Amino acid sequence: MASKFVLDFPLMFLNREEAAVIDALVGQIIPSEPGSPGAREAGVTEYIDKALAGFLRELQPVYRSGLIALAEFTAGITEGRFHDLADGQQEEVVRQLAELSERDPSDFAGQFFRIVREHTVQGFFGDPAYGGNRELVGWELVGFPGAQWGYTATQMAPDFNTRTIPMLTIKDLYSRIGGAQ
Template sequence: MTQHCPPRLTRRSFLSTMSAALLAGTAGPALARDYPGGTLPWNAYSSEPPTQIVPGGWKFFTPAEAATVEAIVDRLIPEDDLSVGGKDAGCAVYIDRQLTTFYGSSDRLYMQGPFKPGLPTQGYQGEWTNAERYRRGLGAIAKYLNANKSGATFASLSDEDKDAFLKDMEAGKVELPDDVDAKAFFALILGNTMEGFFADPVYGGNKDMASWKMLGFPGARYDYREYVSKHNQPFPLPPVSIAGAMNWKAK
């Protein structure tokens, strides 16, 4: 059951109240230290942060599959004057690496059946793991285009034809072979592309924190006390990844 704040408690007042409570709880030794000019009040990298994903090669996709995914993410998030496109942001790398984890194997999902069509609010209810959905979905796209576009691949289509095909997938107007639901597969890859574009760069996407810089999102900075009361003002510092900033590194 979801708990909601009382109607009179605005989001800003709630966050301000929580910030005050947290600061009050740490007002002793933590506030006495002059960070960032002094010693950090915690041991950098003493926990177990996510493993930094680096580009280079494909861990799940075949070269042909990777070319298709890179072309798709670049049309879902095309380059413009605000940011790089989905390919240069590393969205395909993010998806590739996720599919080698429990996300790809669906280990944390109930996969024993029965498998029956669910309500739109229930999401995917089928028997294929996420890795299988990608393998089958990309294979079905290749077969469909080979049969209906004179042997073309998705990556070889013009941008206009790519967009038209993706729109037809989104609308469920494309009948892909091998029992692949085009609309459901489009929703899957769209969601993963968005995750790769906006997630922390430690997971392989959002290269150089491009989307965070575009939005003005500060990322995983340690201390906001100096700025918490400065409402409606742009945050003046660059974003920081979970991997930390250079001045956090152990000497």
């Protein structure tokens, strides 16, 4: 069976069942590997939930309808709810959704998949202030130093190792100037 959803943050828009489905879906979009955390560990579900309660609130109906479309799509492939399926079955559903989204851009289930995939990337690589990228796992993966006031000419050189620059978040920058968040 796929790993179970652990609710370790307050839900702001999604209910627990919806959050479990989104968590399973983002876990297939950016899966964990040994030594490499994925979307679940990065808190992408929290990012999506916060975004839907805030700056992406106009997408609330899309997510509600999209979760229904995902359930119907899953039922056409296998028995069971998406988040209760084994990893291999979830992978197959996601593979078929990805193919559908390319083959028929007007299909709603495929459109929803593309939206969730985009939000997964945002939550994995965005600043932790927005709810995702826990422990800076996304930035660590690609060697991005995060929020910086600027870069020196040496740091801008093509062969410079950006992993030597201390990673900073928006919160870190605010604390350096003594400002409130």
